[in-house]
Amino acid sequence: xxxxxxxxxxxxxxxxxxxxxxxxxxxxxxxxxxxxxxxxxxxxxxxxxxxxxxxxxxxxxxxxxxxxxxxxxxxxxxxxxxxxxxxxxxxxxxxxxxxxxxxxxxxxxxxxxxxxxxxxxxxxxxxxxxxxxxxxxxxxxxxxxxxxxxxxxxxxxxxxxxxxxxxxxxxxxxxxxxxxxxxxxxxxxxxxxxxxxxxxxxxxxxxxxxxxxxxxxxxxxxxxxxxxxxxxxxxxxxxxxxxxxxxxxxxxxxxxxxxxxxxxxxxxxxxxxxxxxxxxxxxxxxxxxxxxxxxxxxxxxxxxxxxxxxxxxxxxxxxxxxxxxxxxxxxxxxxxxxxxxxxxxxxxxxxxx
Amino acid sequence: xxxxxxxxxxxxxxxxxxxxxxxxxxxxxxxxxxxxxxxxxxxxxxxxxxxx
Amino acid sequence: xxxxxxxxxxxxxxxxxxxxxxxxxxxxxxxxxxxxxxxxxxxxxxxxxxxxxxxxxxxxxxxxxx
Amino acid sequence: xxxxxxxxxxxxxxxxxxxxxxxxxxxxxxxxxxxxxxxxxxxxxxxxxxxxxxxxxxxxxxxxxxxxxxxxxxxxxxxxxxxxxxxxxxxxxxxxxxxxxxxxxxxxxxxxxxxxxxxxxxxxxxxxxxxxxxxxxxxxxxxxxxxxxxxxxxxxxxxxxxxxxxxxxxxxxxxxxxxxxxxxxxxxxxxxxxxxxxxxxxxxxxxxxxxxxxxxxxxxxxxxxxxxxxxxxxxxxxxxxxxxxxxxxxxxxxxxxxxxxxxxxxxxxxxxxxxxxxxxxxxxxxxxxxxxxxxxxxxxxxxxxxxxxxxxxxx
Numbered sequence: 001x002x003x004x005x006x007x008x009x010x011x012x013x014x015x016x017x018x019x020x021x022x023x024x025x026x027x028x029x030x031x032x033x034x035x036x037x038x039x040x041x042x043x044x045x046x047x048x049x050x051x052x053x054x055x056x057x058x059x060x061x062x063x064x065x066x067x068x069x070x071x072x073x074x075x076x077x078x079x080x081x082x083x084x085x086x087x088x089x090x091x092x093x094x095x096x097x098x099x100x101x102x103x104x105x106x107x108x109x110x111x112x113x114x115x116x117x118x119x120x121x122x123x124x125x126x127x128x129x130x131x132x133x134x135x136x137x138x139x140x141x142x143x144x145x146x147x148x149x150x151x152x153x154x155x156x157x158x159x160x161x162x163x164x165x166x167x168x169x170x171x172x173x174x175x176x177x178x179x180x181x182x183x184x185x186x187x188x189x190x191x192x193x194x195x196x197x198x199x200x201x202x203x204x205x206x207x208x209x210x211x212x213x214x215x216x217x218x219x220x221x222x223x224x225x226x227x228x229x230x231x232x233x234x235x236x237x238x239x240x241x242x243x244x245x246x247x248x249x250x251x252x253x254x255x256x257x258x259x260x261x262x263x264x265x266x267x268x269x270x271x272x273x274x275x276x277x278x279x280x281x282x283x284x285x286x287x288x289x290x291x292x293x294x295x296x297x298x299x300x301x302x303x304x305x306x307x308x309x310x311x312x313x314x315x316x317x318x319x320x321x322x323x324x325x326x327x328x329x330x331x332x333x334x335x336x337x338x339x340x341x342x343x344x345x346x347x348x349x350x351x352x353x
Numbered sequence: 354x355x356x357x358x359x360x361x362x363x364x365x366x367x368x369x370x371x372x373x374x375x376x377x378x379x380x381x382x383x384x385x386x387x388x389x390x391x392x393x394x395x396x397x398x399x400x401x402x403x404x405x
Numbered sequence: 406x407x408x409x410x411x412x413x414x415x416x417x418x419x420x421x422x423x424x425x426x427x428x429x430x431x432x433x434x435x436x437x438x439x440x441x442x443x444x445x446x447x448x449x450x451x452x453x454x455x456x457x458x459x460x461x462x463x464x465x466x467x468x469x470x471x
Numbered sequence: 472x473x474x475x476x477x478x479x480x481x482x483x484x485x486x487x488x489x490x491x492x493x494x495x496x497x498x499x500x501x502x503x504x505x506x507x508x509x510x511x512x513x514x515x516x517x518x519x520x521x522x523x524x525x526x527x528x529x530x531x532x533x534x535x536x537x538x539x540x541x542x543x544x545x546x547x548x549x550x551x552x553x554x555x556x557x558x559x560x561x562x563x564x565x566x567x568x569x570x571x572x573x574x575x576x577x578x579x580x581x582x583x584x585x586x587x588x589x590x591x592x593x594x595x596x597x598x599x600x601x602x603x604x605x606x607x608x609x610x611x612x613x614x615x616x617x618x619x620x621x622x623x624x625x626x627x628x629x630x631x632x633x634x635x636x637x638x639x640x641x642x643x644x645x646x647x648x649x650x651x652x653x654x655x656x657x658x659x660x661x662x663x664x665x666x667x668x669x670x671x672x673x674x675x676x677x678x679x680x681x682x683x684x685x686x687x688x689x690x691x692x693x694x695x696x697x698x699x700x701x702x703x704x705x706x707x708x709x710x711x712x713x714x715x716x717x718x719x720x721x722x723x724x725x726x727x728x729x730x731x732x733x734x735x736x737x738x739x740x741x742x743x744x745x746x747x748x749x750x751x752x753x754x755x756x757x758x759x760x761x762x763x764x765x766x767x768x769x770x771x772x773x774x775x776x777x778x779x780x781x782x783x784x785x786x
Binding site for chain 3: 359362363364365366367368369370371372373374375376377378380381382384385387388389392393394397398399
Binding site: 366396 | 654657658660662663664665666667668669705709711712714718746747750784785786
């Protein structure tokens with residue numbers, strides 16, 4: 001691990017130099033909100049934000065992505081043959097991703113990179129990307145990363161972690177990818193003061209006011225939790241929009257659609273949401289998750305129970321707080337996690353009796 | 354539609370009895386003339402899916 | 406532009422305009438060939454979705470006639 | 472509206488105790504400033520969580536469709552008009568719903584307030600006419616009229632039009648509001664300019680369908696966006712597909728929309744899709760003299776024929 005000091009005067013210059021070797025992405029303010037976007041030449045990421053409106057998961061897993069293309073024109077030899085759409089897997093770098101969002105990438109990777117199945121679209125994009133994190137010194141009151149297996153200076157999933165020191169940035173090069181990026185940017189003035197990072201981390205962690213408890217989730221009986229009495233109450237206000245799932249950095253569900261125009265067509269994948277009634281509709285018309293309560297329960301059980309049991313990698317949440325802030329009816333995962341974590345099966349019996 | 358920027362002449366309504374073949378022909382002519390005047394539909398066409 | 410001819414998707418009521426179109430044909434009347442006729446059982450069957458779909462698929466105009 | 476909470480609790484408690492209804496639908500205090508959560512109470516004890524302030528912008532009529540039990544619902548002016556529409560459209564029976572009317576002085580606009588102060592909002596408190604916003608380093612006092620949701624600022628039906636009981640005396644209705652100034656401004660634009668305007672307006676849309684789902688009018692078992700045969704529009708992020716969705720959604724609300732603002736309030740990216748629904752509302756008003764949800768005895772403009780209906784657009 002190497003520490004590099006970057007004078008803010010050299011920051012723009014370094015990024016411009018790196019832009020020769022990398023396609024740069026970063027947070028940019030559009031209308032009222034920050035959003036991760038490809039940076040134009042010379043455009044700088046804007047760090048005057050807490051976090052982006054939507055998570056940067058779309059960089060690896062776009063909301064709509066063409067996978068295959070085909071032609072229905074029978075005069076062509078290759079009609080009805082699916083062909084991969086060309087993708088751009090040249091190196092790129094995300095500058096200014098928050099540590100919570102970087103950690104979420106690893107949770108999503110558990111799904112797209114399994115021993116049995118590997119998603120080439122996601123993995124190619126992932127391997128092509130260098131993640132340059134910006135430590136988070138001003139968390140919101142809805143951030144609960146420290147108790148969600150993450151933190152404002154968390155390093156998992158990052159190649160480089162940058163902290164703001166006023167007139168300079170201090171960067172920790174965590175991987176070879178990170179080192180390569182620093183070299184391309186020409187940032188080479190080493191520093192040797194790891195204590196600064198520790199102090200920054202402690203101060204930032206002290207600003208996190210929101211917490212969740214997850215210690216009992218793994219031990220609680222799955223079926224009992226599934227049958228817990230609080231689901232109707234929680235699900236009541238839900239309007240089954242997909243806001244929580246679309247803004248969530250760890251939600252990975254997608255749907256595959258063919259779109260045909262004239263004689264040419266594409267097969268594309270689009271984000272899907274377990275909140276939508278048609279998410280689980282079978283061809284027969286039967287829908288195993290027909291009610292709102294079932295769908296809401298699925299979302300939270302997946303994040304806070306099934307995932308915990310299956311991967312033993314903690315909860316499927318990094319505490320970014322987006323769903324808490326954006327839910328139109330104030331369904332709060334923190335409150336729900338508390339209810340699930342403190343649930344005792346005996347309560348269920350009492351409720352039934 | 355007009356509010357969104359579709360020309361009003363792209364949408365026509367009429368009422369013709371089954372016995373009014375002359376009116377039918379006249380309306381076809383009139384509609385065609387009007388659409389020719391505003392030119393082709395450039396906006397409201399979907400070619401291939403654009404992905405963001 | 407000069408040789409461009411508009412495509413007009415026409416939704417005609419079975420009992421009214423479609424009948425008129427039929428009569429126009431029987432009477433050998435001449436009219437522009439820009440219209441593409443879709444017969445609907447009644448103008449009440451018309452739906453904004455139909456008009457939008459026609460435009461999305463490349464029609465230059467939509468004509469609904471009862 | 473500050474005194475309403477106690478009165479609502481009292482009414483709800485009584486209705487449940489006397490078994491007049493099986494369930495009371497209202498709001499409970501949210502976990503965030505300027506957010507309340509719709510909730511229900513089925514026992515007299517549970518009514519203690521009920522709450523009312525200027526952050527109850529979600530339309531509770533949305534929670535009434537397909538209910539079997541007898542329900543009481545706390546209803547603002549706009550909610551009550553949507554309940555009327557539900558009754559007319561046979562989504563609920565009049566004797567199945569007990570309407571607790573709330574004379575409303577408007578809901579505050581969370582997004583607007585967030586944009587007006589610097590830093591994260593930690594707490595919000597209100598009096599009858601003022602809203603106090605507390606951030607980490609400052610306190611700001613606003614007149615409530617400055618920070619109302621646009622639809623509330625333009626509202627001309629603040630009192631419920633139908634109710635079984637009111638929590639307070641009716642409030643003064645606003646007169647002299649120009650409801651459609653922004654729409655008329657768009658109407659003066661040229662075709663290209665209009666097209667651009669809406670492209671720009673809809674560009675942040677992520678198609679989460681929060682606008683559709685927050686809307687009490689949208690109760691179809693299968694929405695047209697979910698239909699596959701035929702598929703009316705693509706599922707991706709193509710701007711034309713997004714536009715088709717918003718356009719058709721607005722059309723389905725023609726002559727039914729009460730401009731409750733739930734769609735705009737629910738939108739996670741802050742799109743003012745009410746521009747579309749209000750255009751249709753304006754047309755209904757101008758052409759048929761119709762306003763949605765004002766009376767149980769009148770059929771909606773879109774489902775009756777009258778000899779004097781305008782027909783100048785028909786050749």
